[in-house]
Amino acid sequence: MSDLVTARLVLHPMTGNDAEDVLAGVPGEGARWAPGYPGHGDVNAARRYLDTVARTGDPQPFGNYEVRRQEDGQVVGGVGFHGPADEHGSVAIGYGLVPSARGRGYASEALRELVRFARECGATCVRGDADLDNVASQHVMEAAGMRHVGQDSRVRYFELAWTDAAAVTDAHS
Template identity: 45%
Template sequence: MTELRTPRLRLHPIDTAEGERIVGRRAGVGDDWAEDFPFDGDVLGVKGFLAATAAHGDRRPFGHYRITRIADGKAIGGIGFKGQPDNGCIEVGYGLAPSARGNGYAAEALAALLGLAAEHGLSRVVAETTGDNVASRRTLERAGFRHTDTNGDFFGYEVLLSAPSPSTPAR
């Protein structure tokens, strides 16, 4: 599976071995991580990826991606799909190491993931965050999501996708 690229980021699809290194917080040969990567939220997301992979096999392209900053080659977070598409819809989750926050990286990575979802014919992407996570809510809105509902402490968001035109190049 090819990695996704944005002007400032590479989104690399992880495999089980890399996922286990992230969960164990043990960089391997060739891993170049920011000092505060992986953080707790990323470990949690990768655990979900590993459980889904163990239960259902390789789910790419609807898996988990390591976010790497092109400028210095450091891994700074993760982003991925939670599960597989259902009736043209899929959920996403993301997180950045504290040192990488506040630079628009999460919205940039989300835009790349939305493009991938559209290329695979999906029509809707949803996400959820806590109401007190104002930064995440703003990130979702910058990436084109709109607030759809509130359930207790959780705020639901969605973005409706257009199918890519026939001239849209494949990744």
């Protein structure tokens, strides 16, 4: 599986070795981790990835991706899918960045690319959620073209659904 590349980032598909390094908290040979990486969400994603590989094999293209800055190659977070598309073609996403990388538009840039890629891979809907008090994460999903579709006492829900190929172009223009 190839890297996904944006203007400033490289989304590198997580491998088993990458996930094991994250769980051990030690970068592998040649890896460059920004201070604060991996975070709690990255560890959970790595564990979920390894569990999926053990049960059903590599989940790519609907796996996890390290978010690397092109300028210095440092891993500043992660973005990915919580599993393959369901029977309706819907995928759930998640993302997170180290504190020093926040507020620079990296999360929105990474999520826009992941949404684009999901559609390219046949997904019909991308879903995500954020705690009510996590306004920054809500803005990230909105910047990626996702719309607020509901909430409960704790979480706001977002999604972007396509009905045809033209919707993909419209969502990313």
